[in-house]
């Protein structure tokens with residue numbers, strides 16, 4: 001299992017140190033949660049903060065856009081150093097145009113499903129996507145309880161496109177990771193599970209070991 005610690009649960013006053021901690025701790029990606037206060041009832045950080053983090057690690061940046069209108073900001077997130085940009089199928093922009101905008105900036109496109117959005121919504125776009133992110137909590141806040149049901153979508157999506165990567169996000173820790181591994185998830189996001197652990201490096205190792 002690949003692990004993407006979510007910076008949402010890190011100490012925002014010491015982002016460089018937090019990035020060093022997970023880089024030395026062996027993380028596979030850095031997950032960056034962008035919220036606009038409209039698509040979700042919370043605000044987090046945007047492209048300038050992500051750009052400021054970029055020089056402090058060589059890990060790929062996995063940028064999760066929980067915003068109503070992602071398309072107009074793709075250029076900013078690409079310039080800030082995003083390697084993967086994921087946007088919600090439930091947003092208000094045209095998915096096809098948004099995917100093309102991401103590709104035009106040399107970034108890997110991904111789409112996200114809220115817990116109750118069916119996998120079928122992504123069928124028209126699957127052959128163009130690098131990854132699908134399955135939310136295992138309602139997006140907007142860290143530290144919520146994990147829902148296992150959305151993970152059933154992993155098999156449905158892999159049947160349609162066997163090369164698609166599946167990421168799961170929300171409430172993932174040393175116990176809920178087992179459901180993710182069983183469901184065929186490739187990458188797990190963990191905010192609280194990594195940054196609030198006594199030993200974040202050990203927490204990363206434990207999550208990576210699941211499903212091996």
Ligand code: DX5
Pocket residue numbers: 006008009031033064137138139140141142143144169170171172189190191192193
């Ligand atoms: C929720 C975010 C998640 C969040 C996960 O809207 O998309 O990435 O940071 O946090 P935990 O692991 O604490 O549930």
Ligand code: ZN
Pocket residue numbers: 006031032033064169189
């Ligand atoms: Zn996220």
